[in-house]
Amino acid sequence: MSINRRQFLKIAGISTILGIGGTAVVNGLRKGDLEASQMEPNPEGLTAKRWGFVVDMSKFKSEADVKRVIASCHDIHNVPDFGNPKDEVKWIWKDDYEHVFPGQENEYATEEMKGKPFMVFCNHCAYPACVRVCPTKATFKRKDGIVMMDMHRCIGCRFCMAACPFGARSFNFRDPRGTDANGQPFIKHLDPEFPTRTKGVVEKCTGCYERLAKGKMPACVEASNGGIVFGDLEDPNSEVRKLIGKNYTIRRRPELGTQPSIYYIIGGNENA
Amino acid sequence: MLEKALSGSRRYWGWVFFLLAVIGAGVIAYLFQYQYGLTITGLSRDVSWGFYIAQFTFLVGVAASAVMLVIPYYLHNYKKFGRIVILGEFLAISAVIMCVLFIFVDLGQPTRVMNVMLHPTPNSVMFWDMIVLIGYLTLNLVIGWTTLGAERKEVAPPAWVKPLIYLSIPWAASIHTVTAFLYAGLPGRHLWLTAIMAARFLSSAFAAGPALLILLALIVRKTSKFDPGKEALQSLAKIVTYAMTINVFFFLLEVFTAFYSNIPGHMHPLKYLFLGLEGHSRLVPWMWSATILAFVGLALLIYPGTRRNESILPIALISVFVSAWIDKGMGLVIGGFVPNPFERVVEYTPTLPELMISLGVYAIGFLVLTVLYKVAIAVKEETEGVEIPH
Ligand code: SF4
Ligand code: SF4
Numbered sequence: 001m002s003i004n005r006r007q008f009l010k011i012a013g014i015s016t017i018l019g020i021g022g023t024a025v026v027n028g029l030r031k032g033d034l035e036a037s038q039m040e041p042n043p044e045g046l047t048a049k050r051w052g053f054v055v056d057m058s059k060f061k062s063e064a065d066v067k068r069v070i071a072s073c074h075d076i077h078n079v080p081d082f083g084n085p086k087d088e089v090k091w092i093w094k095d096d097y098e099h100v101f102p103g104q105e106n107e108y109a110t111e112e113m114k115g116k117p118f119m120v121f122c123n124h125c126a127y128p129a130c131v132r133v134c135p136t137k138a139t140f141k142r143k144d145g146i147v148m149m150d151m152h153r154c155i156g157c158r159f160c161m162a163a164c165p166f167g168a169r170s171f172n173f174r175d176p177r178g179t180d181a182n183g184q185p186f187i188k189h190l191d192p193e194f195p196t197r198t199k200g201v202v203e204k205c206t207g208c209y210e211r212l213a214k215g216k217m218p219a220c221v222e223a224s225n226g227g228i229v230f231g232d233l234e235d236p237n238s239e240v241r242k243l244i245g246k247n248y249t250i251r252r253r254p255e256l257g258t259q260p261s262i263y264y265i266i267g268g269n270e271n272a
Numbered sequence: 273m274l275e276k277a278l279s280g281s282r283r284y285w286g287w288v289f290f291l292l293a294v295i296g297a298g299v300i301a302y303l304f305q306y307q308y309g310l311t312i313t314g315l316s317r318d319v320s321w322g323f324y325i326a327q328f329t330f331l332v333g334v335a336a337s338a339v340m341l342v343i344p345y346y347l348h349n350y351k352k353f354g355r356i357v358i359l360g361e362f363l364a365i366s367a368v369i370m371c372v373l374f375i376f377v378d379l380g381q382p383t384r385v386m387n388v389m390l391h392p393t394p395n396s397v398m399f400w401d402m403i404v405l406i407g408y409l410t411l412n413l414v415i416g417w418t419t420l421g422a423e424r425k426e427v428a429p430p431a432w433v434k435p436l437i438y439l440s441i442p443w444a445a446s447i448h449t450v451t452a453f454l455y456a457g458l459p460g461r462h463l464w465l466t467a468i469m470a471a472r473f474l475s476s477a478f479a480a481g482p483a484l485l486i487l488l489a490l491i492v493r494k495t496s497k498f499d500p501g502k503e504a505l506q507s508l509a510k511i512v513t514y515a516m517t518i519n520v521f522f523f524l525l526e527v528f529t530a531f532y533s534n535i536p537g538h539m540h541p542l543k544y545l546f547l548g549l550e551g552h553s554r555l556v557p558w559m560w561s562a563t564i565l566a567f568v569g570l571a572l573l574i575y576p577g578t579r580r581n582e583s584i585l586p587i588a589l590i591s592v593f594v595s596a597w598i599d600k601g602m603g604l605v606i607g608g609f610v611p612n613p614f615e616r617v618v619e620y621t622p623t624l625p626e627l628m629i630s631l632g633v634y635a636i637g638f639l640v641l642t643v644l645y646k647v648a649i650a651v652k653e654e655t656e657g658v659e660i661p662h
Contacts, residue, residue: 085618086316095614102615103537129459135398136387155387156310156380159398161320165460167613171320171380173311199309200380253613256459 044215048232050126050145051207052261054243055119059227066094066117072223073121073205078196080176080186089170091205092121092220097266100252113266119228121220122147122168122205123252123260130160130169139202145233145261146207156200165256168204175199233261273421276650277643283495284646291639298632301625302377310380313626318618319609321378323626326605327633328374330480330597332405332451333473335367337481338412339444340511346437352504355652358423359492359500360485361416362644364444368409370637377629397453404447411440416644424651448473455608463541463608466529472522478515480596482508483589490586492645498652502582509585513573516592520566523599541607544617549610552617555603562598565591 060066073079073092080089094117098105106113124147130139131147138154141147161169177196179185187196194210197203208218216222221230231238240263243249249263280288305312315322338360344350345357376382393399415436422429452470459465466472486508489500530538543549545559569591572578579585611617622630 086314087311088317099614099616102613133396133398133458135393135396135402136384136391137393138387153384153387153391154381155384156382157375157378157398158320158380159396159454161317162455162461162608163458165458165613167318170317171315172309173313173315174309198381200382202380253460258459 042213042215045213046215046217048144048238049234050232050261051124051212052145052231052233052240052263053124053221054229054231054240054249054263054265056227056229056243056265056267057116057118058265058267059225060117060119063117065224065227066119069119069220069224069227070094072219073208075189076191076219077194077206078176078187078191080172081188082174082186083180087173089172089176089203091170091203092119094119101250103253103255104250116266118264119220120166120168120252121262122207123166123258123262124205124207126259126261127257129163129165129256129258133159133163135159142209146209146212148206148209149201149203151195151197151201151203154201156202158202160202165253165258166260169202170204171202172197172199273417273424273647273651274643277646280646284642288639288642291635291642294635295632295639298629298635301628301632304625305377305629306382310378312623314621314623316618316620318612318616319606319620321605321609322620323601323622323630324374324378326601327630328371328378329451329605330600331367331371331374331637332447333477333596333600334481334484335364335371335408336444336448336474336477337485338364339441340478340482340508341485342437342441342444344507346434347441350507352501352507356485356489356500356504356508358416358420358648359489359645361412361419362648363481363485363488363641364412365409365416365644366637366641368405368412368447369640370633371405372409373633373636374630377633397450397457401447401450401454404443404450408440408443408447411436411443415440420648420651423655426655445474448477455604460613461608462537463604466526468522468525472519472526475515475519475522476596476600479512479519480593480600482515483512483593483596486512487586487589487593488641488645490582492649496649496653497656498649505585506580509573509579509589512589512592513570513579516566516570516573516596519596520570540611540615544610545603545607550617552610552619554619554621555606558598559603562595562603565595565598569595 070092074081074090077091079091082088097109097113097116097118100118100120124145126145128139128141128147131141134140135157136153136155138150139147139160140150156171158171161171175198176186177198190196208216208220211218218228218230221228229239229243231240233240233244235241243265244263247265249265251260251263254260313322313324338357341353341357341360345353376385379385388399388402415433418433419429449470452473455461455464456466456469486505489505493499527542530542540549544552545555546563547553548556569588572584572588572591578588606620610619
């Protein structure tokens with residue numbers, strides 16, 4: 001871990017001026033650019049009043065189904081793999097029934113139900129606790145319901161991580177653009193289409209806003225073979241609403257009032 | 273007045289250089305963290321706040337202790353506190369400086385800290401916490417410096433400080449309340465989601481803060497010619513006794529609600545802290561030490577014989593202080609994250625660099641405190657015996 005001369009000067013400089021003001025101004029400008037590009041929406045872009053997901057558990061039959069969905073997201077979003085749970089960054093992953101729906105566990109549930117791989121990711125809540133607490137508006141909710149992150153504004157206070165009751169958020173404890181001890185990059189397949197992040201900021205699933213803008217479905221939806229369905233919850237004719245109307249669905253910790261926008265069809269034949 | 277801090281005994285300079293050395297080590301550790309990120313701490317995506325934020329939370333309590341002197345002195349004209357009120361105000365200044373520094377070292381992107389002001393967000397409690405902390409720091413700086421300056425000239429302080437002093441009373445309560453709201457308003461963190469969180473913060477602060485203040489006053493008495501007055505310290509000790517009793521009572525209320533209701537989410541963090549959960553019990557010895565210290569401290573304080581005995585009193589005060597420190601400085605913050613939202617237990621232990629940075633921040637606080645106390649005591653020694661109206 002040797003520090004070269006340039007890095008040393010950088011640190012020395014920062015410690016002398018305690019590096020405030022300057023960076024903040026630059027951030028402000030960058031933010032402006034982002035907004036400018038949002039001013040000209042692609043006419044093909046997908047729009048909705050409130051985007052939501054339905055996860056159909058009957059479609060997740062094997063480990064391969066799960067892996068394919070996770071990879072589809074993590075590969076195109078340059079999600080780093082630090083190889084240890086402490087620094088872990090993840091946008092979508094799986095967990096079992098008991099841990100995804102704590103408080104609704106059923107000690108007599110079948111082994112099959114207990115072993116089902118529930119896909120979890122940011123719920124894009126209608127009343128998101130993360131947005132409420134963020135002191136810089138780096139986490140914000142768009143009009144279409146997508147809960148977004150501005151990684152250039154985030155100060156890394158991690159208040160949002162304490163507030164999110166779903167553990168959906170990850171923090172870049174180290175530089176995701178770096179390499180491990182063997183020189184292997186943390187980002188296994190760098191996708192130049194999507195920005196990489198810096199250390200010290202929080203990130204999470206952003207509802208594939210970049211794909212929606214180009215008229216494409218979220219990556220996980222595309223890769224799931226019908227396991228994850230995406231659509232406008234406010235539109236009674238949307239596929240998600242039809243599924244919710246036809247099936248018994250549950251959400252994670254609805255009692256907390258954040259109104260999660262992911263509905264799970266847990267199936268199990270007669271329970272449906 | 274600051275020049276008074278520039279002349280001192282060898283022991284004074286030895287202490288100052290010791291603090292500077294600890295600060296230096298902390299700065300080096302911080303540069304290391306700045307370079308490599310918070311990965312050098314024990315924090316994880318499951319326990320995303322740890323030692324730094326816990327110290328911040330605890331020190332907010334210490335900061336508000338000044339008000340326990342201000343109220344009796346200015347509102348009830350309790351003259352005995354006149355001599356030590358300044359010690360409380362200066363302790364508040366150093367505590368708030370430490371609070372701000374602990375938040376700063378916890379940030380992932382410290383150079384962007386000004387974003388909080390560039391994009392003011394009134395719905396965020398953190399935004400308000402910043403405002404009340406900076407306000408409280410300013411109030412105590414202005415009040416402390418002006419009243420001490422007046423005392424030095426042996427005149428009454430200017431009339432305009434009075435309203436500021438009165439303002440500082442509710443302001444002290446606000447820094448606790450707002451800091452408690454950082455925690456108490458978050459859905460899904462059962463240990464924190466409790467309406468008496470702010471009340472618990474106040475009671476523990478009014479126990480730990482004045483306890484530290486008495487200990488500092490005893491040190492001052494030993495190392496200088498300034499005598500804070502036995503009766504004043506005894507009155508403060510009574511305040512500590514009441515506050516600590518209430519603090520323990522409030523905590524037991526939490527235990528009752530969690531366990532009698534038998535709601536798993538409410539029981540889990542308490543079980544984790546005191547019994548261990550799913551085989552994880554890193555904090556158990558700490559929490560039981562805090563419990564024993566709380567009761568030992570309380571017993572010694574409640575029984576007048578031991579409270580009045582000045583060689584036993586410090587033991588009681590240290591017990592109370594350490595107990596409150598473990599409770600706030602470790603249990604409260606970490607317990608809020610365990611178990612995580614998936615009801616899984618992931619533990620946390622601070623790392624060596626994390627502790628070095630924390631020690632560095634404490635050393636900065638103590639350096640500020642030393643300099644301020646040096647000035648205050650020099651003035652007190654000069655004006656010894658002069659009765660000044662307030
Ligand atoms: S799941 Fe968590 S991060 Fe996502 S919107 Fe809801 S509260 Fe925010
Ligand atoms: S870590 Fe970033 S996104 Fe989260 S609350 Fe702080 S500033 Fe907002």
